[in-house]
Amino acid sequence: MKKGILPLIVGNWKMNPLSITIATSLAKNIKTAVGKIDDVDIVIAPPTVYIASVHAILKHSKTIALGVQTIHHEKLGAFTGEISIPMVHEFSVRYIILGHSERRALGEDDVTINEKLTATLKAGMTAILCIGEKKRDEGGLYLSGIEKQIRAGLVGVSRTKLSHVVIAYEPVWAIGSGMTPTAEDIHEMRLFIEKILSDMYERNYAQKVRVLYGGSVDEKNARELFVGGTVDGFLVGGASLHVKTFRDIIMSVRPTH
Numbered sequence: 001m002k003k004g005i006l007p008l009i010v011g012n013w014k015m016n017p018l019s020i021t022i023a024t025s026l027a028k029n030i031k032t033a034v035g036k037i038d039d040v041d042i043v044i045a046p047p048t049v050y051i052a053s054v055h056a057i058l059k060h061s062k063t064i065a066l067g068v069q070t071i072h073h074e075k076l077g078a079f080t081g082e083i084s085i086p087m088v089h090e091f092s093v094r095y096i097i098l099g100h101s102e103r104r105a106l107g108e109d110d111v112t113i114n115e116k117l118t119a120t121l122k123a124g125m126t127a128i129l130c131i132g133e134k135k136r137d138e139g140g141l142y143l144s145g146i147e148k149q150i151r152a153g154l155v156g157v158s159r160t161k162l163s164h165v166v167i168a169y170e171p172v173w174a175i176g177s178g179m180t181p182t183a184e185d186i187h188e189m190r191l192f193i194e195k196i197l198s199d200m201y202e203r204n205y206a207q208k209v210r211v212l213y214g215g216s217v218d219e220k221n222a223r224e225l226f227v228g229g230t231v232d233g234f235l236v237g238g239a240s241l242h243v244k245t246f247r248d249i250i251m252s253v254r255p256t257h
Contacts, residue, residue: 007226007253008166008210008233010043010128011240012069012097023050026241027057033247034063039255041233043067043095044240048083055091067095067128070103073115085123096120097235099130099153101172110152117153121161128235129153130214131193132170143192150196159201163208167193168235174215176238183228186213190230219248226253 011030017023023046034042045067046054058064072082085096098120099113113129120127131149133142150167157165169189174180181189190211197206213225214235222234233253239245 005208005210005232006039006041007255008041008043008212009246009250009253010045010067010095010097010168010212010233010235011246012100012214012235012237013044013046013240014069014102014237015047016238016241020050020053023047024053024057026243027054029243030246031057031061031064033243034250037063037250037254040250040253041065042250045069045095045097048088051088051091051093055093059092065094066092067097068093069097069100071096071116071120073112073119085119085125089123089125093125095126095128095166097128097130097168099149101130101132101134101170101175110149113153114155117165118156121157121164124164126164126166128166128168128212130168130170130235132172132175132215134172136171136173146189146192147196150193151200154200159205162197162201162205166210166212167197168212168214169193169231170214170235176216178216180216180221180225183225186225186229186231217249219245219252222249222252 042064044064048068055066058066068088071085072079075084075086098116117127117129131146133145136142171181193211194206197209210232212233212235213229213231217234217236218239234249236249
């Protein structure tokens, strides 16, 4: 974890839960569970249809910020089914997840992701850029794919805007599989990401970017992956739907742990 920067835990609810009743109950319980924690930045990203209701629960919280799972880069227009930044802005959304592997699998490419990221930064929000390989090869060729995702996602992003970018490394093969890279593997990837950013922006700017890990994170492996992986937090999927597990993951990255 970088000195002077708080750890960041992002709960990506994906297409869960099944009803607004369950969603509001989950948000209330998480809010209660994390209490007045002030040494970890916490984000919840529910499905967009629940944004208004979850916002009503969290609007006075000083602990939990609201995020969304994707947006369209245009403000309005003939884009059936899409959601724009101004539409979520009134609900105090501060973080936007971009380029998740599940979105990429649906056809979202690097150009589209960059358009969304640029729009996110222009609106004064923080972009969480997801990157990750589908599989690993012994020769390390997958690293070129990681580098391409970073460089393409950050096209046109200035040094001054870089502090509003978070990189979330999620190896596709680990998402929801129960398999995780070793802490050493994650540490090496974090160093690789920082090297690419340093080549693009210089080291002092690169070090301001928080790097998260995501992929089968739970309360049992979180502390080891956080410390050994030297990451700045986690992008949590299914585990964020379970209050105690999510709280335990948050507690595992606290500086006073």
